[in-house]
Amino acid sequence: xxxxxxxxxxxxxxxxxxxxxxxxxxxxxxxxxxxxxxxxxxxxxxxxxxxxxxxxxxxxxxxxxxxxxxxxxxxxxxxxxxxxxxxxxxxxxxxxxxxxxxxxxxxxxxxxxxxxxxxxxxxxxxxxxxxxxxxxxxxxxxxxxxxxxxxxxxxxxxxxxxxxxxxxxxxxxxxxxxxxxxxxxxxxxxxxxxxxxxxxxxxxxxxxx
Amino acid sequence: xxxxxxxxxxxxxxxxxxxxxxxxxxxxxxxxxxxxxxxxxxxxxxxxxxxxxxxxxxxxxxxxxxxxxxxxxxxxxxxxxxxxxxxxxxxxxxxxxxxxxxxxxxxxxxxxxxxxxxxxxxxxxxxxxxxxxxxxxxxxxxxxxxxxxxxxxxxxxxxxxxxxxxxxxxxxxxxxxxxxxxxxxxxxxxxxxxxxxxxxxxxxxxxxx
DNA sequence: CTATTTTCCGCACGAACGTTCGTGCTTGCC
DNA sequence: GGCAAGCACGAACGTTCGTGCGGAAAATAG
Numbered sequence: 001x002x003x004x005x006x007x008x009x010x011x012x013x014x015x016x017x018x019x020x021x022x023x024x025x026x027x028x029x030x031x032x033x034x035x036x037x038x039x040x041x042x043x044x045x046x047x048x049x050x051x052x053x054x055x056x057x058x059x060x061x062x063x064x065x066x067x068x069x070x071x072x073x074x075x076x077x078x079x080x081x082x083x084x085x086x087x088x089x090x091x092x093x094x095x096x097x098x099x100x101x102x103x104x105x106x107x108x109x110x111x112x113x114x115x116x117x118x119x120x121x122x123x124x125x126x127x128x129x130x131x132x133x134x135x136x137x138x139x140x141x142x143x144x145x146x147x148x149x150x151x152x153x154x155x156x157x158x159x160x161x162x163x164x165x166x167x168x169x170x171x172x173x174x175x176x177x178x179x180x181x182x183x184x185x186x187x188x189x190x191x192x193x194x195x196x197x198x199x200x201x202x203x204x205x206x207x208x209x
Numbered sequence: 210x211x212x213x214x215x216x217x218x219x220x221x222x223x224x225x226x227x228x229x230x231x232x233x234x235x236x237x238x239x240x241x242x243x244x245x246x247x248x249x250x251x252x253x254x255x256x257x258x259x260x261x262x263x264x265x266x267x268x269x270x271x272x273x274x275x276x277x278x279x280x281x282x283x284x285x286x287x288x289x290x291x292x293x294x295x296x297x298x299x300x301x302x303x304x305x306x307x308x309x310x311x312x313x314x315x316x317x318x319x320x321x322x323x324x325x326x327x328x329x330x331x332x333x334x335x336x337x338x339x340x341x342x343x344x345x346x347x348x349x350x351x352x353x354x355x356x357x358x359x360x361x362x363x364x365x366x367x368x369x370x371x372x373x374x375x376x377x378x379x380x381x382x383x384x385x386x387x388x389x390x391x392x393x394x395x396x397x398x399x400x401x402x403x404x405x406x407x408x409x410x411x412x413x414x415x416x417x418x
Numbered sequence: 419c420t421a422t423t424t425t426c427c428g429c430a431c432g433a434a435c436g437t438t439c440g441t442g443c444t445t446g447c448c
Numbered sequence: 449g450g451c452a453a454g455c456a457c458g459a460a461c462g463t464t465c466g467t468g469c470g471g472a473a474a475a476t477a478g
Contacts, residue, residue, distance in 0.1 A: 003454030004445050024326035028238065032436065045456045053436060104326035113322030116384035117233035117313035127385050161394045165378030169370060175325035176336050185370045212424030213475050241466065254426045262466060438461070
């Protein structure tokens with residue numbers, strides 16, 4: 001009845017490598033022949049895992065999202081809601097970018113810039129992931145506000161927009177001019193932006209080392 | 210001695226269209242066959258203008274830089290140095306992005322993200338253009354400071370980093386989620402960032418309509 | 419006018435692309 | 449042990465990529 005099962009471990013390895021390549025060359029620059037060559041398996045063998053290039057691209061986006069969650073989101077969830085979590089979310093992102101978890105910097109920054117101009121399912125997946133991230137940051141800020149750790153008038157969406165802007169700028173500058181100081185710039189910008197919004201009794205405690 | 214002259218007007222038209230395509234699909238997504246087809250001339254005819262794809266890419270970057278200067282830099286130079294010029298520089302950039310002077314948003318944002326991961330002459334050209342822009346913004350801020358319109362401790366490079374971060378984030382968000390409000394977000398962020406730095410007698414005058 | 423020079427086109431090349439096909443080989447079921 | 453299911457492979461498909469070549473059209477020089 002049933003023949004050989006698909007090697008799920010190999011599939012993970014393929015997608016990990018695919019995400020690495022895409023973070024450098026984009027999801028269009030990712031080629032089935034090149035990827036299979038690097039991994040030492042046949043072109044059609046790898047192709048069989050996905051059935052089409054578009055499906056490979058979509059699977060790569062999902063795999064990268066998983067890594068992103070592990071690397072950025074989960075560390076931040078290890079501390080209680082509030083300003084501390086907001087800061088840790090930003091700092092985890094900067095560390096994730098700076099450590100080059102993907103060799104081309106943040107995977108989603110690269111592919112978002114690549115697909116923002118065209119239509120299609122891949123673009124939709126990337127846009128959805130990006131929106132999830134923006135909402136998570138905004139929600140985390142809003143939680144801190146409702147806990148009384150941010151002054152009342154704080155606009156969570158606006159603040160999220162600005163913090164993400166700093167992070168992505170650091171990613172971009174550090175890659176393009178390999179200027180590691182960009183990450184310190186971003187950290188300074190984030191702290192300077194948040195400091196005047198913090199209510200008195202939390203003013204000194206939310207920043208970790 | 211001399212035969213038929215190269216049609217310089219055609220060359221400009223080619224590069225204008227090339228920049229449009231590259232702003233959407235990147236400089237690698239730009240293909241000689243596709244470009245020549247759209248313009249109604251032969252592949253080898255277009256090829257003859259540049260001699261190689263890399264040269265076409267470099268020429269496209271130069272042409273896009275010229276458009277960027279006309280569209281963003283020159284409007285800002287029409288007002289005297291100071292905070293007014295800093296603001297106009299930012300606002301011109303946002304208008305340039307928002308008006309879709311290039312259909313894929315800011316040309317340099319797209320190609321910078323595309324090439325930040327790899328080596329080569331095109332990457333160097335893009336990085337140089339990006340650096341020129343960052344230096345121009347920082348320099349314009351520094352001029353305002355030396356004119357006494359910004360408080361003494363202002364770090365021009367840091368401020369330039371932050372303002373550019375806001376602009377690029379607006380470009381990216383508006384394209385990916387076609388959310389036009391991103392530009393208002395950026396304007397609000399820029400003004401909020403600069404307001405506390407302005408010295409008293411210039412506090413109300415630097416923002417135009 | 420002819421002669422010369424350079425552009426521009428049609429055509430073809432080799433390489434790489436995504437994709438399909440047919441063939442063994444590995445696996446689980448009877 | 450034999451059978452059938454299905455994965456991985458090599459080879460080839462048609463298309464598109466960037467790039468070279470030869471000849472026709474065109475514009476200047478004499």
